[in-house]
Amino acid sequence: MSELASIAGHKGLQFDEPLLFEMDCPGRCGVDIEQPEAHASRLGGLARKGAIGLARVSEPQVVRHFTRLSQQNFSIDSGFYPLGSCTMKHNPRLNEKMARLPGFADLHPLQPIATVQGALELMDTLAHWLKTLTGMPAVAMSPGAGAHGELCGLMAMRACLEARGDPREVILVPESAHGTNPATAAFCGFSVHAIPADTRGRLDMAALKAALGPKVAGLMITNPNTCGLFENDLAEASRLVHEAGGLVYCDGANFNAIVGRVRPGDLGVDAMHINLHKTFSTPHGGGGPGSGTVVLSEALAPYAPVPYVVHGKDGFDLVEGIGAESGESFGRIKGFHGQMGMFVRALAYMMSHGADGLWQVSGDAVLNANYLLARLKDVLSPAYDGPCMHECVFDDDFLKGTGITTLDFVKALIDQGYHAPTIYFPLIVHGAMLMEPTESESKETLDEYVAVVRDLAGRATAGEAEAFRQAPVHTPRRRMDETAAARKPVLTWSPEPPATRAAE
Amino acid sequence: MRYLPGTEADRRAMLAAIGVDSIEALYKDVPEVARRAGPIEGLPMHQGELAVERALVAMARKNLDGGSAKGFFVGAGSYRHHVPASVDQLIQRGEFLTAYTPYQPEVSQGTLQVLFEFQTMVAALTGMEVANASMYDGATAATEAVLMAKRLTRRSKAVLAGGLHPHYADAIRTYARFNAIEIDAATLQPAGAPDLTALAAQVDDRTACVVVQTPDLFGRLLDITDLAARCHEQGALLVAVFTEAVSLGAVTPPGAMGADIVVGEGQSIGVPMGFGGPHVGLFATRSKFVRQMPGRLCGQAVDEDGRRGFVLTLAAREQHIRRDKATSNICTNSGLCALAFTIHLSLLGEDGLKQLAAVNHARACTAADRLAKVPGVQVLNDTFFNEFTLKLPKPAAPIVDALAADGILAGVPLARLLPGQPELADLLLVAATEINTRDEIETLATALEGALS
Secondary structure, X not given: OOOOOOOOOEEOOEEOOXXXXXXXXXXXOOOOOOOOOOOOOOOOOOEOOOOOOOOOOOHHHXXXXXXXXXXXXXXXXXXXXXXXXXXXXXXXXXXXXXXXXXXXHOOOOOOOHHHEXXXXXXXXXXXXXXXXXXXXXXXXXXXXXXXXXXXXXXXXXXXXXXXXOOOOOXXXXXXXXXXXXXXXXXXXXXXXXXXXXXXXXXXOHHHHHHHOOOOEEEEXXXXXXXXXXXXXXXXXXXXXXXXXXXXEEEXXXXXXXXXXXXXXXXXXXXXXXXXXXXHOOOOOOOOOOOOEEEEEOOOOHHHOOEOEEEEEOOEEEEEOOOOHHHOXXXXXXXXXXXXXXXXXXXXXXXXXXXXXXXXXXXXXXXXXXXXXXXXXXXXXXXXXXXXXXXXXXXXXXXXXXXXXXXXXXXXXXXXXXXXXXEEOOOOOOOOOEEEOOOOOOOHHHHHHHHHHHHHXXXXXXXXXXXXXXXXXXXXXXXXXXXXHHHHOOOOOOOOXXXXXXXXX | OOOOOOOHHHHHHHHHHHOOOOOHHHHOOOOHHHEOOOOOOOOOEOOOHHHHHHHHHHHHHOEOOHHHOOEEOOOOOOOOOOOOHHHHHHHOOHHHHOOOOOOOHHHEHHHHHHHHHHHHHHHHHHOOOEEOOOEOOHHHHHHHHHHHHHHHHOOOEEEEOOOOOHHHHHXXXXXXXXXXXXXXXXXXXXXXXXXXXXXXXXXXXXXXXXXXXXOOOOXXXXXXXXXXXXXXXXXXXXXXXXXXXHHHHOEOOHHHHOOOEXXXXXXXXXXXXXXXXXXXXXXXXXXXXXXXXXXXXXXXXEEOOOOEEEEEOOHHHOHHHHHHHOOOOOOOOOHHHHHHHHHHHHHHHHHHHHHHHHHHHHHHHHHHHHHHOOOOOEEOOOOOOOEEEEEOOOOHHHHHHHHHHOOEEOOEEHHHXXXXXXXXXXXXXXXXXXXXXXXXXXXXXXXXXXXXX
């Protein structure tokens, strides 16, 4: 049992925070709202009856509650976050300040076009940056996140193939792809055919050639891929897919490794989403919001979703509806015009770095990842030879015979003050541990991290298995019983004892 | 380059440790033909904070923001409300703002507890049993509800009510096209009470769900109890949609009227309009359907020491486990907007939300009564919450543009949402919330009278 296990309330700076609903006190309220003027109700007999079930608390209680909860989070502002598969880099506060300018934040999406010219100019400017950086002629701005961008790209592909009178059913997805890729393909009505990775952790070209045929709508590939490697045959793969009548979707979630240095358009890609929140530094916010803008090739540009910005005779205009004006657009995929708040942040970041800075950003991200790989390869077991791109992957060979799992190992890292790397992903690497340092970490931070990882690796092989299994202990909570939580899910609070409120 | 800590000396030392002589050498796997010798041309070089700020402020100033308008009455899916100062201060705490998706529960209890509180609040508001931890926005939540109904019923027809927001209907149509779902859309009927009997008659044994919005596009409140019963008789599900979350503080929630899935937009509570995004999609349903839900779910758990904590749960529905068999491809949701929603709703609480909703309704009643006195103007609604439809004696779009030139944002001409329907040209959708003073309502009425004369 942990030395901290006896803390029920709080001691020093260790906080336990009740649920808001457990603080409910009749008569308290955190806002002062005026009395409604007298009027006859027009609710048509549908006035709400009875209590809603919300807690009654004061403003100071709310401020303290959420402040204390925030202190139970690890964040990029508080420490090094060497996550793989999703970039956790510095989030400049200038971006936050700009996104909150009333001229962007306090705008309604349906205001008259003449009153939002600056907003449309910003969208157009961001589109110009994205098209230039990727060498692609068109961009769809509306997708709400990376996976939504994937859907957008595949819908454009499907619409294009249907317009050619050549509807095809199969999307080829390499095993090293993100889990969203096959899910997206299925959601777009395609069936998924998996292509294995070769021994170099890259697309197996022989398997690709064998799979191509008249039913194949396209290839959906991640580049740089989830093993942190550049798909060096992508240009050739694109040529083969196009020759076979298909199209190429590239998951651009890892664009931060090559931004400013490699244009995906030069590799024959037809559609690629760019996670603005990763490459261009919008904070992750504990799980969103993101923005998954999608760049499109000549072939797919006509099918882009509405709405989109156009240059009109009186400045910028917006094509919103589906009809004659929008041509062959495949339709609409989101309520309004896209994640404007993310657009502002992304553009602020791009302008701050400029073309020269973005060149340095990707270079430093790749340098840092290769430095980690070089400094750790003798104590951990790298899954592939270098160089890697922005992230490096290790397998669990170094833990063989120790009785310690990859999970135990990264939980021990948490006790040392680091966020755990992504583990058991990519799926094709046994016991994978994926680390991405990003460009915003200093050499000193990486050196300290390397020292800690080397020390832990030494202790793992020295037989300290039990200590690893206990980790973490210096955290607000220790390991959770996730199996029990899934078996009898409790998804909402209610005053009854937990046993009676399990779902199902 | 202020965001980059690496110095030239650091870089040289690191390259030496790796055993290469340049960063470019690390890009050897990129084919020569695709590699750039230097930064991509056609873009400006880096700039300092002051220069970037100046450029973006200049763009922002070209817009007429809500606070600078002489009157603001624009709704139709996004609403201008007052957000208490604490909300934005708290969401900007770095520990919330810069945290990742809570996959490591031991160091993410803050975000996880917020999501659990969020789910509890959404379920309470909608009158349902479970809610997920947010979706991108109301429109995409509606598309996911239709796909979920298809999975649950194994049927592939969706009936869309005429009062469903056209953007929501369009998004559903788009997803339907790629998922072999047939759409049966009811006819538009802006005036009078909506004909739910006719809608119910469209439900048959091939129907997976009916999608109905209340308050609807025109602002009308609908009693969907009988419609729900008809759906259930036919083995179909009722999906209820709302675009104004504050309305749930005043009206009977869809869950209490028999809806099976309730989805909507949560932007009204805690989230700025932001020109349409990011917003926060709300999604709630009954416990028995939980395993077919899309998106993230936070569940209560205990740790090794028996203490209550929270985890992401039921991941077997999700893309990273189930791949092409997942209930949805969603992974990133609207976590930070869900936090803003939760904080704002915590401040409001039971009494504050009811009071806020009552003020909204009262203000809209005042506005409707005043605008009905403008010669030639008619209020089409019998019922509404904080938004209603006006019939003008002239096309609405040019009137709205003329008023905007004078700094008044009068509402949404329905022709903008439903282009190509000349019978809607004279209709104007007007929203009033707690931000609208009586003076602003008077300003709008006077300006409208001037523009129509």
